[in-house]
Amino acid sequence: MRLEYFQLIDRIVDINLADRKISTEATVPSTSTIFEGHFPGFPLMPGVLLIEAMAQTSGWLVVAANRFERMAFLAAVKDAKFRMFVTPGQKFSVEATLLHEGSGYAITKASIALAGKPICDAVLTLRVMDFPNGEMRHKMRETAALVGFPTEVPANG
Amino acid sequence: MSSTFDTIANIIAETCDIPRDSIKPESHAINDLGIDSLDFLDIAFAIDKAFGIKLPLEQWTQEVNDGKATTDQYFVLKNLSARIDELVAAKGA
Numbered sequence: 001m002r003l004e005y006f007q008l009i010d011r012i013v014d015i016n017l018a019d020r021k022i023s024t025e026a027t028v029p030s031t032s033t034i035f036e037g038h039f040p041g042f043p044l045m046p047g048v049l050l051i052e053a054m055a056q057t058s059g060w061l062v063v064a065a066n067r068f069e070r071m072a073f074l075a076a077v078k079d080a081k082f083r084m085f086v087t088p089g090q091k092f093s094v095e096a097t098l099l100h101e102g103s104g105y106a107i108t109k110a111s112i113a114l115a116g117k118p119i120c121d122a123v124l125t126l127r128v129m130d131f132p133n134g135e136m137r138h139k140m141r142e143t144a145a146l147v148g149f150p151t152e153v154p155a156n157g
Numbered sequence: 158m159s160s161t162f163d164t165i166a167n168i169i170a171e172t173c174d175i176p177r178d179s180i181k182p183e184s185h186a187i188n189d190l191g192i193d194s195l196d197f198l199d200i201a202f203a204i205d206k207a208f209g210i211k212l213p214l215e216q217w218t219q220e221v222n223d224g225k226a227t228t229d230q231y232f233v234l235k236n237l238s239a240r241i242d243e244l245v246a247a248k249g250a
Contacts (some may be wrong), residue, residue, distance in 0.1 A: 102205055103214040105198045122167060125198055 001026045003034060008053035009094065012148045015064050020098035022061040024147070026053060027091040037089055045086035050120050051077055054110035055092040058124050060149065062106045063140070065098060066128065071140065072106065076125035084119050086112075092119060104128055161208075161238040168203040169234075172196065182235035187228060210244040 001010055013023040028045050035043030055074045062072035086092060096110040106128050111121035131137035160219035162182055169186070170177040173196050186192045192200065199210045230236055 016194075075198065100205060102198070102201055102204055102209055103216070104218075105201070105214075107202055124193075126201075127198075 001029055002007035003032050005061070006052070007056075007143065007147075008049060009056050009060070009147050012060060012150065013093070015061060015150055017066060018064060020061070020065070022057055022064070022096050024057045024060070024094045026054075026094065028086060028088050030089045032088070043088050045088070045090075046107060047080075047082045047120065050086065050112055051080060051122060052083065053092075053094050054096065054112060054120070054122055055126070057108050057123055058096040058098075058106075058126060060134060060144075060147070061096050061098055061108065062126055062128055063144075065101065065106075068131070068137075068141070068144075069101070069132045070128050072126040072128050072137070074124065075127045078123040079124070080120065080122035082120045084114065084117065086119060096124075099123070101128075121151060127144065161241050162234060164207055165200075165204065165234055165238060165241070168200055168207065172199045172203060182233075182238070184234050185229065186232040186234065186237070188232075204241065208241055208245050210241065210248060212241075212244070227245065 001008055008026060009024045010026045011024060013025055015022045034046065038044055038046050059074075063070070092112050092114040094110065095113050096108045098106060099109055100107040104127060108124045108126065109121070110124055110138040112119040122133045131140070166177060166180040169175055169192070169218065173190070173192055176201055180190065184190055186197065186200075193214055194228055197214075201214055217226065217231045221228055221231070231240060
């Protein structure tokens with residue numbers, strides 16, 4: 001996890017387009033200025049960043065389902081629940097399932113678990129649209145390589 | 158048509174917290190009911206599920222932007238009902 005680059009996911013563990021599922025994993029950094037404020041003397045991974053981890057995981061799934069032709073942008077978060085604290089240094093896993101692919105949007109159900117225990121979950125709406133420009137698509141391809149976006153999911157173009 | 162409209166009206170009432178009796182076949186989802194594009198995604202999701210279709214929102218938006226269609230054609234609810242009936246019929250054909 002590179003908080004300074006807003007990269008909340010370390011690695012894509014698996015993408016299964018037939019089952020419309022993805023799993024990723026990430027380790028919270030041991031130190032970050034974020035923890036100086038959230039909270040002084042009691043550092044916790046902010047819930048909004050856990051949502052972002054679920055959104056990025058969902059986004060990779062949607063990008064894969066669209067063969068890297070289109071980008072996903074977070075549009076709505078519903079029924080978000082935070083069940084346990086996540087602290088610096090802890091490693092968690094994220095799963096997302098594509099509930100629906102609409103015209104220009106997608107709905108996912110995402111969750112985070114730590115050592116098998118549920119941490120949080122939410123239903124996410126993502127707007128799906130063409131990449132706004134070639135630079136963004138290129139950069140996303142670079143990030144995809146960093147997080148292990150599988151080569152068998154077509155990403156050419 | 159009436160059952161399609163009733164389903165849509167019930168979805169809108171529940172999704173957007175709009176009184177059901179204020180939703181008429183002549184209502185324009187955007188201009189009369191004040192539904193914005195994000196809220197309409199929720200409605201589209203519910204309609205897609207209820208009817209087993211995929212509302213072509215991107216195509217409709219493009220047609221409106223290109224001046225080939227008016228929003229009335231897709232977002233006045235009686236017209237939306239007709240479009241849905243067409244999509245359902247096309248699916249079964």
